[in-house]
Amino acid sequence: MLLAKQISITYFLKLIKWDVLAIFLYACLVGALDYLTFFKDLTIPLxxxxxxxxxxxxxxxxxxAQxxxxxxxxxxxxxxIVNDSRTLIRQLIQFLPNHDKKSTYIxxxxxxQTIWCYALAESLRKCPSSEKVDQYIAQLGTDSNNRPNLLLSAHAEQLRALSDQYNLNANKQVQLDNSIQRxxxxxxxxxxxxxxxxxxAYSVLIHFLIYVLTTIFPFGLDDHHWAIEICLATIIPVLFxxxxxxxxxxxxxxxxxxTDTxxxxxxxxxxxxxxxxxxxxxxxxxxxxxTFYIM
Structure with missing residues (x-):
């Protein structure tokens, strides 16, 4: 996520550098050809x-907006996810009866739950799994193409076992199940x-219209000074x-x-x-x- 107080302009310019270069070269070309008779008489209403x-x-x-x-x-x-993770552990602390193994279960x-958060982030970003996640999955003795779902299933299985072991109240079971469901x-x-x-198709249409504007815009400008014409013909399309x-x-x-979450x-x-x-x-x-962002 980009940081409000420390944003790299260089990073953003690198993303649009080729578009800026193409638009600038086109503006220079039109500015140079404008001195020829044919192009000098060619105007497109602004x-x-x-x-x-x-x-x-x-x-x-x-x-x-979308x-x-x-x-x-x-x-x-x-x-x-932050709130529900805290809620799940808080419910377990409150609902599980006092027992020698209560702290172990918690x-x-x-x-x-911590590993689930890391596994979900890695799954969404399609990046290699961290050592922390790999070690925990190895301890489970099973793996899956959807590790976050596997870990939630392990949550549910252990909750079922604890419910049977301690004969938990039905209302408490429902609240714990709702946390897993969320x-x-x-x-x-x-x-x-x-x-x-x-x-x-929407992106293609917008990009096409930007270059249509880039093409016709210089021919509607006054030709009093070539430098001003080139600057305007470059800046306006670059803003879009x-x-x-x-x-x-x-x-x-x-x-x-x-720019990620x-x-x-x-x-x-x-x-x-x-x-x-x-x-x-x-x-x-x-x-x-x-850096100008956090991941």
């Missing part, structure tokens, strides 16, 4: 460019966002390109990029909270990196 720009602005506004909605939904889902759930729902929502591709690229960055919040940071927060609740050693927070 109202045509204004009409294309208005249409493009409407499409970009819709695109940006992309931000996907990004914000992902952040809300992970906020719910530690098992806290550890498994975690399952959050996982499913994340997978829906990850696997739902934003319509490609920048808005479009911003929408593209936000529409996929689980792609292991600086900070799942790793949230998982570390969950780990510290759960370890504290289970009276286990709390891992030291990682030193802050001098």
């Amino acid at each position: 109202s045509v460019s204004a009409m294309v720009g208005t249409l493009l602005s409407l499409l970009l506004a819709f695109r940006t 992309s931000y909605e996907r990004w914000w939904e992902a952040r809300v889902i992970w906020g719910a 530690k098992e759930f806290a550890t498994r 975690l399952t729902d959050s996982m499913g929502k994340c997978e829906r966002i990850k696997n739902t591709v934003f319509p490609r 390109i920048a808005i479009e690229r911003t929408a593209i960055l936000m529409q996929d919040p689980f792609e292991n990029k600086p 900070p799942m790793t940071t949230l998982a570390e927060t969950i780990e510290r909270n759960l370890m504290e609740m289970a009276h286990m050693p709390i891992p030291a927070p990682k030193s802050k990196q001098a």
Whole structure:
């Protein structure tokens, strides 16, 4: 996730550098050809460019709003995961009867829930599993293509065993089951966002209109000074390109990029909270990196 107080302009410029270069070269070419008789007499009313720009602005506004909605939904889902993880352990502390093994069971759930958060983040980002997750899965003696779902199933199996062992009250069983269900729902929502591709045709249309505007805009400008014409013919289309690229960055919040939902940071927060609740050693927070984002 990008940090509000420390955003790298260089990172963003690298994403649009080829578009900026193409637009600038085209503006220079039109500015040079404008001195030829044919191109000097060729004019396109500025109202045509204004009409294309208005249409493009409407499409970009819709695109940006939809992309931000996907990004914000992902952040809300992970906020719910933080709350539900704490709630699950707190319910176990409250509902399980005092017994010699109570603290052991709570530690098992806290550890498994922590691993679930890391496994879900790695699954969504399609990145290699961390050593911490691999070691825990090896201890389970079984593996799955969907590790987060496997860990939630382990939660459910142990809850069933504890319910039989301690004959838990039905209301307590329902509350514990609801916590597992909410975690399952959050996982499913994340997978829906990850696997739902934003319509490609919409992106192609916007990009096509940007280059249509780039093509016709210089012919509607006054030719009093070639430098001003080149600057305007470059800056205006680049602004649209920048808005479009911003929408593209936000529409996929689980792609292991600086604009991602900070799942790793949230998982570390969950780990510290759960370890504290289970009276286990709390891992030291990682030193802050001098970067413009957190993951």
